[in-house]
Amino acid sequence: MEQMMHPSNLAFFALAIAFVVRIRNAIRVPTARHTWLASGVGAVALLCCGTLISIPVLDGWLGGTNFLSLLQNVAAAVAFWLVAQAVVTQGHYPLHKLFRWPLYVGVFSFVIPFFLIERGATTQDFMLERSDQLAGFLYSCLYLALIAGICVYLIAKIWRSGAQSFATMHLGGAFVSVGCVLQILALASICFNWLPEGVSRPVYTFALTSFSGGVVLMAGNMAGLALLRLRSTSRVKHSIKSVESILRRKDLEVPARPAMTTTWLNGETALNHLYRSVIAVNDHVQADGSSLNNDEKKRVERASHLVSRKMFTKPRKARARLPRWELNIIEWAAKGSKSN
Numbered sequence: 001m002e003q004m005m006h007p008s009n010l011a012f013f014a015l016a017i018a019f020v021v022r023i024r025n026a027i028r029v030p031t032a033r034h035t036w037l038a039s040g041v042g043a044v045a046l047l048c049c050g051t052l053i054s055i056p057v058l059d060g061w062l063g064g065t066n067f068l069s070l071l072q073n074v075a076a077a078v079a080f081w082l083v084a085q086a087v088v089t090q091g092h093y094p095l096h097k098l099f100r101w102p103l104y105v106g107v108f109s110f111v112i113p114f115f116l117i118e119r120g121a122t123t124q125d126f127m128l129e130r131s132d133q134l135a136g137f138l139y140s141c142l143y144l145a146l147i148a149g150i151c152v153y154l155i156a157k158i159w160r161s162g163a164q165s166f167a168t169m170h171l172g173g174a175f176v177s178v179g180c181v182l183q184i185l186a187l188a189s190i191c192f193n194w195l196p197e198g199v200s201r202p203v204y205t206f207a208l209t210s211f212s213g214g215v216v217l218m219a220g221n222m223a224g225l226a227l228l229r230l231r232s233t234s235r236v237k238h239s240i241k242s243v244e245s246i247l248r249r250k251d252l253e254v255p256a257r258p259a260m261t262t263t264w265l266n267g268e269t270a271l272n273h274l275y276r277s278v279i280a281v282n283d284h285v286q287a288d289g290s291s292l293n294n295d296e297k298k299r300v301e302r303a304s305h306l307v308s309r310k311m312f313t314k315p316r317k318a319r320a321r322l323p324r325w326e327l328n329i330i331e332w333a334a335k336g337s338k339s340n
Contacts, residue, residue, distance in 0.1 A: 007212040011219035012046040015039040018219075018226040025229075038082035039222055041075050046215070048072035050124070059122040066119040069126035070111065073143045077107055080147055080176075083218065084154040087166060106149075110142035127187065128204060137191040141184050148180035151214075168221040175214030182207030236270045239303040243277040246296050252284055275307045 018039040026036035048058060048068055059068040081103045116135035123129040127143075130136030151173040158170045186204035189195040247254045255276040281300055285292065292300065 007209075007216045008046050008049040008051045011212070011216045012043055012049075012052065014216070014219035014223035015043040015046065018223040019043060021223075021226045021230050025233075034082055034086035035222060035226075038079050038086060039219075039226075041082065042079035042219065045072050045075035045079055046219075048075070055124055056122050064122050066122060066126045066130075068122075070114050073110065074107055077103070077143065077146055077150075080150045080154075083169075083222070084150050084157070087154060087157055087169070106142075106146035110139050110146065113139040113142065127183075128190075128201075131187040131190045134191065137187055140187050144180040144184050148177045151177040151180070165225060166221065168224075169218050172214040172217030172219075172221065175210050175217065177214075179207045179209070179211030179214060182210065233270070235306060236274060239299075239306055240270065240274050240277060242299045243274065243281060243303050246281055246292070246299065247277065247284075250281075250284060252280060255280060271307060274303060278303050278307060 016039075019036060022032055022036045022039070025032045047053065048055075048071055050058060055068060056064075059066060062068055062071065113135045117130050117133055117139060119126075119130070127136070127140040131140060155170055155173045155177070158166045158173075183204060186200045186207060189200040189203070190197065194200075244254050255273060278300060281292075
């Protein structure tokens with residue numbers, strides 16, 4: 001039970017839930033594929049941590065020469081990148097256009113040093129155990145720098161948008177960034193003998209805890225949003241059936257549904273159909289003077305409230321109050337993204 005509650009396992013299950021819940025939506029709605037793919041790739045990266053299946057077993061499948069570490073880091077980099085791009089673009093960019101040159105440069109920058117490391121047999125923590133080699137330090141440092149850069153970029157975009165639904169992801173990104181910086185310092189201390197190993201290893205352990213905690217927060221945010229969207233879609237579909245049943249009972253024409261394509265499964269189109277159905281009921285009541293019974297009134301009122309809240313209420317934007325040092329980093333990252 002204690003092993004199942006490990007942070008890596010919690011994050012894995014959260015991403016796995018997000019991946020499974022959104023399969024149907026991702027197949028039919030292109031804009032949902034960004035976070036869906038990010039959750040799947042992130043789950044693969046977390047599976048490589050060795051808390052569910054041991055590292056010797058996983059690495060043995062890849063030849064037993066620590067290729068598991070490379071697979072995990074590449075998958076993690078791609079997952080963080082997809083999450084950041086999904087938040088920035090809100091799913092309006094085709095998926096293939098999100099894989100841009102900064103990701104390629106960042107991944108290749110740490111892949112090349114990996115093949116220069118004397119890897120040896122499978123180790124439990126490859127980055128820590130091989131940090132005494134310069135190539136090993138470069139491999140870990142460049143990977144962690146890429147993750148930290150993506151997270152700072154993500155934090156900047158979330159803060160500027162003021163989206164409250166990503167508040168936990170914002171906090172998780174901050175934990176991951178701090179963890180990456182501390183891991184780099186600890187590994188540099190080991191590589192260049194700056195501090196005794198008895199000091200460097202506890203710092204590395206603390207940094208790894210911060211990194212893992214941030215990943216758990218980000219994964220939880222993604223899983224929570226997936227479940228909320230599933231619940232929201234179900235409520236809209238239930239309201240549509242409810243209002244349509246009233247129209248049929250009154251022998252009224254039911255507004256034609258769009259074809260069962262990707263457009264119908266899009267939340268906005270479903271809301272438009274619900275909106276037309278509610279108007280049809282209200283027009284009938286006003287034109288014919290017929291009344292609805294209490295149950296029908298409640299159903300129409302619930303549908304009207306749902307349409308009003310989702311279609312006509314602007315989301316609030318409230319910037320969180322952040323520490324000055326984090327604000328400075330965000331401003332710097334935002335200026336850099338504008339210049340690009």
